[in-house]
Each structure stands twice: as C-alpha cells, then as structure tokens.
Amino acid sequence: MTYNHPKIWVAIDCLVFGYDTFENNLKVLLFQRELEPFANDWSLIGGFVNEEEHLSDGAARVLEKFTGLKTVFLEQLHAYGNTNRDPGGRVVSILYWSLIKLDKLNREIATNHGARWFDLDKLPQPILDHKKMIDLGIEKLRQNARNYPLGFELLNTDFTLPQLKSLYDAIYGKSIDDRNFRKKILSTDLLIKTDKKDKSASRKGAFIYNFNTAKYELLRKEGFYLDLSI
Amino acid sequence: MTYNHPKIWVAIDCLVFGYDTFENNLKVLLFQRELEPFANDWSLIGGFVNEEEHLSDGAARVLEKFTGLKTVFLEQLHAYGNTNRDPGGRVVSILYWSLIKLDKLNREIATNHGARWFDLDKLPQPILDHKKMIDLGIEKLRQNARNYPLGFELLNTDFTLPQLKSLYDAIYGKSIDDRNFRKKILSTDLLIKTDKKDKSASRKGAFIYNFNTAKYELLRKEGFYLDLSI
DNA sequence: GTTTATAAACGTTAAATTAACGTTTATAAA
DNA sequence: TTTATAAACGTTAATTTAACGTTTATAAAC
Numbered sequence: 001m002t003y004n005h006p007k008i009w010v011a012i013d014c015l016v017f018g019y020d021t022f023e024n025n026l027k028v029l030l031f032q033r034e035l036e037p038f039a040n041d042w043s044l045i046g047g048f049v050n051e052e053e054h055l056s057d058g059a060a061r062v063l064e065k066f067t068g069l070k071t072v073f074l075e076q077l078h079a080y081g082n083t084n085r086d087p088g089g090r091v092v093s094i095l096y097w098s099l100i101k102l103d104k105l106n107r108e109i110a111t112n113h114g115a116r117w118f119d120l121d122k123l124p125q126p127i128l129d130h131k132k133m134i135d136l137g138i139e140k141l142r143q144n145a146r147n148y149p150l151g152f153e154l155l156n157t158d159f160t161l162p163q164l165k166s167l168y169d170a171i172y173g174k175s176i177d178d179r180n181f182r183k184k185i186l187s188t189d190l191l192i193k194t195d196k197k198d199k200s201a202s203r204k205g206a207f208i209y210n211f212n213t214a215k216y217e218l219l220r221k222e223g224f225y226l227d228l229s230i
Numbered sequence: 231m232t233y234n235h236p237k238i239w240v241a242i243d244c245l246v247f248g249y250d251t252f253e254n255n256l257k258v259l260l261f262q263r264e265l266e267p268f269a270n271d272w273s274l275i276g277g278f279v280n281e282e283e284h285l286s287d288g289a290a291r292v293l294e295k296f297t298g299l300k301t302v303f304l305e306q307l308h309a310y311g312n313t314n315r316d317p318g319g320r321v322v323s324i325l326y327w328s329l330i331k332l333d334k335l336n337r338e339i340a341t342n343h344g345a346r347w348f349d350l351d352k353l354p355q356p357i358l359d360h361k362k363m364i365d366l367g368i369e370k371l372r373q374n375a376r377n378y379p380l381g382f383e384l385l386n387t388d389f390t391l392p393q394l395k396s397l398y399d400a401i402y403g404k405s406i407d408d409r410n411f412r413k414k415i416l417s418t419d420l421l422i423k424t425d426k427k428d429k430s431a432s433r434k435g436a437f438i439y440n441f442n443t444a445k446y447e448l449l450r451k452e453g454f455y456l457d458l459s460i
Numbered sequence: 461g462t463t464t465a466t467a468a469a470c471g472t473t474a475a476a477t478t479a480a481c482g483t484t485t486a487t488a489a490a
Numbered sequence: 491t492t493t494a495t496a497a498a499c500g501t502t503a504a505t506t507t508a509a510c511g512t513t514t515a516t517a518a519a520c
Contacts, residue, residue: 002267002318005278007237010311010322037232048235051320055311079309079324081240081285088232090281092240092322094309146455162497180479182498202496203487225376225455230479392468410508412469432467433516460508 008081011093012058013046013130015077015137016067018102018117019154024166027102028134029066030126031115037088038127044134045115046093059096067100068109073153074098078136085129097137099153120170145171146227149190149219152211160198160206161185172229184228189215238311241323242288243276243360245307245367246297248332248347249384254396257332258364259296260356261345267318268357274364275345276323289326298339303329303383308366315359327367329383350400375401376457379420379449382441390428390436391415402459414458419445 016029033043045066049058055076064070074096081092100106102117110117118124123134144150150171151164165181185191192212197205246259263273275296279288285306294300304326311322330336332347340347348354353364374380380401381394395411415421422442427435 003239003265003278003321005239006281008240008279008281009233009235010238010240035233048233049238049311049322051236051238052313054313055309055322076309079285079306081279081324083282083284091233092279092285092324094311094322160497177480178497179481179499184478199487203489204485204495204497205487206497225457227455227478390468407509408468409470409510414507429516433518434466434468434514435516436468457507 009089009091010049010055011046011091012049012055012062013044013080013093013095013133014059014062014066014074015044015095015097015133016063016100017097017137017141017154018100018106019167019170020102020117021156021159021163024163024170026120026167026170027117028120028123028137029110029115029117030124031066031110031113033127034114035088037086041127042124043127044095044130049094055094056096059094063096063098066110066113066115067106069100069106072098072100077140078133080129080133082129095133095136097140099150101154101156141171146229147223147225149188149211149216149224149226152213152216157210158194158196158198158208159210160201160208161191162201162206164209168228174229176229180230181228184226188219188224188226190219239319239321240279240285241276241321242279242285242292243274243310243323243325243363244289244292244296244304245274245325245327245363246293246330247327247367247371247384248330248336249397249400250332250347251386251389251393254393254400256350256397256400257347258350258353258367259340259345259347260354261296261340261343263357264344265318267316271357272354273357274325274360279324285324286326289324293326293328296340296343296345297330297336299328299330299336307370308363310359310363312359325363325366327370329380331384331386371401376459377453377455379418379441379446379454382443382446387440388424388426388428388438389440390431390438391421392431392436394439398458404459406459410460411458414456418449418454418456420449 018027020027029045030042031045033039033041045062047062049055059074063074077095077097079092079094083090151167154167161182165176169175190212191209194208196208198208199205248257250257259275260272261275263269263271275292277292289304293304307325307327309322309324313320381397384397391412395406399405420442421439424438426438428438429435
C-alpha cells in the first residue's frame with residue numbers, strides 16, 4: 001500500500017454500434033442486466049475492471065464476451081464518475097465505443113448473453129447515465145464521419161456506393177444528395193472500384209468497391225475534413 | 231458493500247494551458263511532485279479523487295488549489311489506466327484540461343504551491359505518462375482551434391487582432407498569413423470592434439476587439455469548421 | 461517640419477470548390 | 491417491345507480559397 005487514500009470501483013461500459021447491410025441501418029447493442037440494482041433493465045454491455053488489467057484490455061474483454069470479436073475498432077470515449085450515478089455504490093465508469101459489422105455469428109453470441117441489437121430510433125430506456133453515453137456516441141460518430149474516413153469498420157470488404165451512402169445517411173440521420181456524395185467520396189482516393197456488380201438491390205446492379213487500406217489508415221491517423229452531409 | 235469486486239485508486243491530472251499576452255506564447259503548468267515515487271520531478275498538477283466527490287469537482291479542486299481559479303474552461307480529455315503506469319500502485323487517472331489567461335495573481339498562487347509555467351517548447355521531462363497527456367492536449371488544442379471558437383478563455387476581454395493571430399500562431403506552431411486570418415476571423419461574426427486602440431506594441435496601434443459572447447457560446451456548443459492555419 | 465521605419469489595416473484575383481440541379485444507362489419483369 | 495427504376499454520369503453559377511500587393515497611422519530620428 002504505497003498511497004494512503006480510499007479506492008473506488010472502476011468499471012467499463014462498451015457502446016457498440018453495428019451496421020446491418022441488409023436493413024441498411026445502425027444498431028446499438030444492449031443487454032439485460034443481471035445484477036441488482038436494475039436487474040432485467042437494459043444496459044450497455046460492461047463489467048468491472050480487474051486489478052491487473054489495462055482499461056483497454058478490460059474493454060476488449062467485455063466486447064469479446066458479448067460479440068466474439070477481437071481486434072476491431074475500440075476506442076475510449078469518456079469517463080463517468082459522478083458520486084450518485086450508480087445507486088449501487090461509487091463507480092467510475094470508463095466508456096469505450098466500438099464499430100462493427102453485424103453478421104450471423106456475432107448476432108448469435110450476443111443473443112446467448114442476453115444481449116440484443118436495437119435500431120437507433122427504437123432504443124428502450126437504458127439504466128443510469130447510459131442514455132447520455134449513447135447520445136455522446138452518436139455525436140462522436142457524426143464528428144468522426146466529418147473528420148476521418150469511416151466505413152471500413154462497419155461495412156463488408158465488398159460494398160457498393162449506394163451501401164456506403166446509406167451508412168452516411170444513417171449516421172447523419174438524413175438523405176444525402178447522391179451525385180455530390182459520389183464525387184466527394186471518390187475524390188478522396190479511398191475507394192477502389194472492382195468490375196464486379198452486386199445485383200441484390202437493383203436490376204442494374206451496383207459496382208462493388210473495396211477500401212484502399214493504405215490510404216484509409218493514413219487518413220484515419222492524420223484526419224481530414226470531408227463534409228458528406230450535403 | 232453492494233458490489234463484490236476489488237477497487238482501484240482514481241486520480242485526477244490537470245493539464246493547464248496558459249496564454250501570456252506579453253510574451254505572446256503558450257505555457258503549461260507543472261509542479262514539483264512531493265510524494266514518492268518521483269519526489270521532486272515535474273508532474274502535471276493532480277490529486278486523488280475523494281470518495282464523495284464528482285470527477286469534475288475533483289478536477290476543479292485541483293485547478294483552484296494551484297491557480298486560485300474557479301469557473302474557467304475545464305473539460306475531461308481522457309482516462310489513463312494501464313496497470314503499470316504508476317510504480318506506486320494501480321492508479322486510474324482522469325485527465326482534464328483547462329485554458330486560462332496568465333496574470334499576476336495566478337502566477338503567484340502557482341509559485342506558492344511549487345508549480346511553474348513552462349514554455350511549450352521548453353518543457354522538462356515530466357513523470358509517468360504525463361508527456362503523453364501533454365501531447366494529447368496539444369493535439370486537442372489544434373483540433374479545437376479548427377472546430378470551435380477559441381480565445382475567450384485565453385485572452386483578456388480587450389484584445390487586438392494581432393494578439394489573436396499570435397495565439398493561433400502559437401497553437402498551430404507557425405505563422406499564419408495575416409491578411410487571410412483577418413478576413414476569416416472577421417467573417418465569423420465572433421468579434422466586436424471597438425474604437426479604442428492598444429498602442430503598446432506599435433506606433434500605429436491596433437484596434438481593440440471584444441468577443442461577441444452570445445455568438446461565441448452558440449458556436450462553442452454547435453461547433454463549426456474554420457481553418458485559420460493558412 | 462520633413463523623413464523614416466514599421467506594425468496594422470485594407471485590397472485583388474486566379475483557381476478551386478461547392479451546392480444544386482439535369483441526364484443517361486443497364487437490367488429484369490411485364 | 492415496353493416499362494420501371496436504381497445506378498451512374500454530367501453541368502454550372504456561385505462561392506470560397508490561397509496567395510499575393512498596397513495603403514495608412516504614428517513615434518522617433520534627422
């Protein structure tokens with residue numbers, strides 16, 4: 001005991017956004033809390049931080065438990081630590097957020113852990129300050145869409161321009177002008193056009209694109225300014 | 231004891247940027263640590279979070295102790311919680327940052343607490359991960375300069391355009407084109423020109439401006455995009 | 461009282477970008 | 491052969507930007 005001071009519980013909450021390429025919409029992962037207080041209410045996925053565990057490792061542990069996913073986008077967002085935020089005791093909670101593509105496997109794992117994917121506009125009332133956390137995440141998502149490339153985390157390797165536009169529509173919460181969107185996104189040198197077409201959504205079919213990974217990672221690091229909302 | 235889990239020390243670190251309107255440069259407040267380990271080394275100002283204290287209140291307490299200032303810009307930046315970040319024990323530290331104007335009073339209070347203001351380009355090697363924290367703060371400062379109005383926190387009520395430009399020069403770490411800077415900053419409707427002049431820096435004197443507080447606060451909330459770096 | 465030095469203020473423009481539209485094409489089904 | 495429609499491609503006036511050039515106000519030097 002080197003420091004002489006009272007300690008505090010430290011927890012992790014993970015805000016996980018999933019994109020559904022069939023429904024073309026964004027979802028949030030919530031689970032039905034098992035512990036009192038608030039047993040059976042909907043909560044972000046989370047857990048306490050262990051003594052011998054980095055914060056980021058704790059977040060990764062929580063995420064993997066509920067989705068089976070490792071090595072995906074997972075970043076810290078904010079620390080919540082009001083004295084009265086949890087009636088169960090003084091808990092400082094570190095919020096992380098993650099962006100993933102929904103697929104059969106991670107849906108199944110979520111279900112097996114009492115978790116469910118909710119459409120962004122059909123969320124139940126979550127416990128504690130978790131609504132605030134979700135709102136912060138949505139804000140951050142929009143900020144990210146403006147300042148960093150986005151889509152790699154949320155779309156399949158193969159995707160079409162209409163799909164990418166739908167993702168941005170979902171993030172911005174409105175329908176973007178299709179013609180301007182194309183010109184802007186193509187001007188970034190982020191996309192590689194293939195000669196394959198995806199005909200699942202139209203008779204004509206849409207060309208399949210991939211991300212230019214090198215350029216994507218560069219801009220993810222450096223940031224840029226790209227307003228795709230008009 | 232409602233939750234059955236080990237607890238962790240939670241601390242606050244405050245990264246305080248101060249702008250010196252005489253020297254026209256940015257400084258960071260560091261203090262000479264009293265506790266072992268690392269006694270006498272330079273550290274961000276900080277302290278442990280009390281059991282019955284909000285995180286933000288803890289940050290405000292630390293800031294006031296070292297500067298005498300309340301009700302200034304003070305925001306959370308990041309939580310640091312690697313298991314090995316402090317050889318004194320497992321400490322999760324919540325980093326806050328603050329922007330203030332340097333004056334005689336807060337300089338004196340800092341000195342009385344063993345703290346000193348260091349020029350951004352002449353920082354000593356700080357303890358633990360505090361260098362990382364400072365780097366994050368500088369990054370955040372530049373990000374802020376691009377996405378929010380800035381200056382109110384760092385300049386006196388009365389300031390001149392050359393002074394405001396010097397602040398942006400300091401943040402961006404380079405000299406901005408004066409003519410473009412004027413046009414861009416004036417186009418935001420953030421500044422109110424007075425008919426007074428400040429002749430301390432030139433024969434001709436520079437007109438004194440004030441911030442349009444209403445507009446400033448609006449844009450601080452909403453954000454905008456304004457690249458003043460060219 | 462005329463000149464000088466210089467920070468501060470003001471001005472110009474070619475080029476690039478943007479927002480807001482219009483048009484054509486490929487395809488499966490009718 | 492026609493039709494419906496998503497996908498792809500195109501146009502342009504208006505605005506914004508980056509990169510410069512010019513004038514002005516003043517105290518100090520001569």
